[in-house]
Amino acid sequence: MQEYKKIPITKEEIVPTAKRMREAGVILAMIHGYVMDDGKINISYEYQVDDTIESYTVEGENVLPSIVPVYDLAAEWPERELNELIDVTFEGLDTSKRLFMPDTMFDGQGQIFVTPMEELIERTHKTKEEVENQ
Amino acid sequence: MSYIVPIGPYHPSLEEPIHAKLITEGELISDAEIFIGYNHRGIEKLAMQKNIIQTLVLVERVCGICSHSHMLTFAMTCEACGGIKAPKRGQYIRVIIAELERIHSHMLWLGIALHIIGHDSLFMHTWDDREAVMDALEELTGNRVNYGMVTYGGSRRDITLDQRDRVLDILDKIEESTKTLADFLLHDKTVALRTQGVGVLTTEDAIRIGAIGPHARASNVPVDVRIDAPYCCYDEFDFEKVVYPTCDVFARCVVRVLENIESIKIIRQALDSLPAGPINLGSKIPTIKPAEYMMRHEAPRGQLSYKVVTNGTDKVARVSIHVPTFKNAPTIPTMLKGNSVADAGLIIASIDPCFSCMDR
Numbered sequence: 001m002q003e004y005k006k007i008p009i010t011k012e013e014i015v016p017t018a019k020r021m022r023e024a025g026v027i028l029a030m031i032h033g034y035v036m037d038d039g040k041i042n043i044s045y046e047y048q049v050d051d052t053i054e055s056y057t058v059e060g061e062n063v064l065p066s067i068v069p070v071y072d073l074a075a076e077w078p079e080r081e082l083n084e085l086i087d088v089t090f091e092g093l094d095t096s097k098r099l100f101m102p103d104t105m106f107d108g109q110g111q112i113f114v115t116p117m118e119e120l121i122e123r124t125h126k127t128k129e130e131v132e133n134q
Numbered sequence: 135m136s137y138i139v140p141i142g143p144y145h146p147s148l149e150e151p152i153h154a155k156l157i158t159e160g161e162l163i164s165d166a167e168i169f170i171g172y173n174h175r176g177i178e179k180l181a182m183q184k185n186i187i188q189t190l191v192l193v194e195r196v197c198g199i200c201s202h203s204h205m206l207t208f209a210m211t212c213e214a215c216g217g218i219k220a221p222k223r224g225q226y227i228r229v230i231i232a233e234l235e236r237i238h239s240h241m242l243w244l245g246i247a248l249h250i251i252g253h254d255s256l257f258m259h260t261w262d263d264r265e266a267v268m269d270a271l272e273e274l275t276g277n278r279v280n281y282g283m284v285t286y287g288g289s290r291r292d293i294t295l296d297q298r299d300r301v302l303d304i305l306d307k308i309e310e311s312t313k314t315l316a317d318f319l320l321h322d323k324t325v326a327l328r329t330q331g332v333g334v335l336t337t338e339d340a341i342r343i344g345a346i347g348p349h350a351r352a353s354n355v356p357v358d359v360r361i362d363a364p365y366c367c368y369d370e371f372d373f374e375k376v377v378y379p380t381c382d383v384f385a386r387c388v389v390r391v392l393e394n395i396e397s398i399k400i401i402r403q404a405l406d407s408l409p410a411g412p413i414n415l416g417s418k419i420p421t422i423k424p425a426e427y428m429m430r431h432e433a434p435r436g437q438l439s440y441k442v443v444t445n446g447t448d449k450v451a452r453v454s455i456h457v458p459t460f461k462n463a464p465t466i467p468t469m470l471k472g473n474s475v476a477d478a479g480l481i482i483a484s485i486d487p488c489f490s491c492m493d494r
Contacts, residue, residue: 051363074344100171
């Protein structure tokens, strides 16, 4: 049975933990992140230590240090994904190019804005009235 | 003179969308960049809005090739959150389907790779063998794509003695043809010319970038979740980690063919020693309390991980799906450097990518 161990840490402990793991030859399984019910961000660094996942978790921080200098490309894509999807800033991470979001994300055109149904109905009625009045 | 050659997101040599930007010096690639996200379907968000029974069905549809792997890993993670242990017979059935899925996935990839290098005869022979594996899956599950064999606390369908005998007959045929294919791949001139020394990913680079699965094993990195962190009774079967030292596209072909032989060994052992007893827990599933867990499964393309956060309701608070392609795709630029533009399609395909899985 694979084991899972959650270990809460502060943002200052992220890089020293990564360095310790890297020196021990531990694989970084993934960096996960999500927005909790209270709106705070939960970021967890999952390291594979034998058959156990050690999950070093930071809660409530929107700006974190990047571990790309320690774990290289193994950390880059997970950090870039979290940066684009839940807007976490990783200090030192190159975000000049997009990874996951549409090509036009930098000028805002890539976002699809959904018009509320009430507004659509209102617009349709207006158009109808304008046609009838002509 | 330097040119930028775009490949994709929609390209004949890509089965699924990805965008590669190749920076070239004449015929050679000097650098490359990869962009993903063209097949994002919002599955993680949707999973949080459905109950966990519905989500089990939903996650099976993340991928059309390794659908069982997704269903299995999600079920294992939820079971771990709830402290549920599936009966042994149910776990053996899960292993049998997972290994059949691995064989058909590897054969599918091999066929495509052989087609890309222009060896269409071998491509058709490989896919002919794959059809027999699909027949075995259809025999056991009734389906060819989404098998629906996993439920919380075990498997959904049992394997009868007749089914067992028919699958063993299919395995006899597959084993012989796989050994012939392995021999052919190791000695065929066309395969050697088009794959040896192409798309090299050194062992150091594979470890640095975090490659996993057959892609890493073909770079001589011995990682395999089935052996490193056993689950589903994998520790009860006798099989080897297949690694190959040449680190090129050739090694990726060889590793996958040899892994099929190991998978056949596992299925035989599982069918021969299928434990008696129930296949699942029936209606004895406990309520899943607030918890979080991450489980890993060696899917055909490498380590598939699911992280699930439960909150005591019938829905999950968070599902995070990370597939092998997310770990292997960052190796593409390194592999492309120094190769010719003509080999770019083959090198990208050599990680056995599943971009639908990755974008989820």
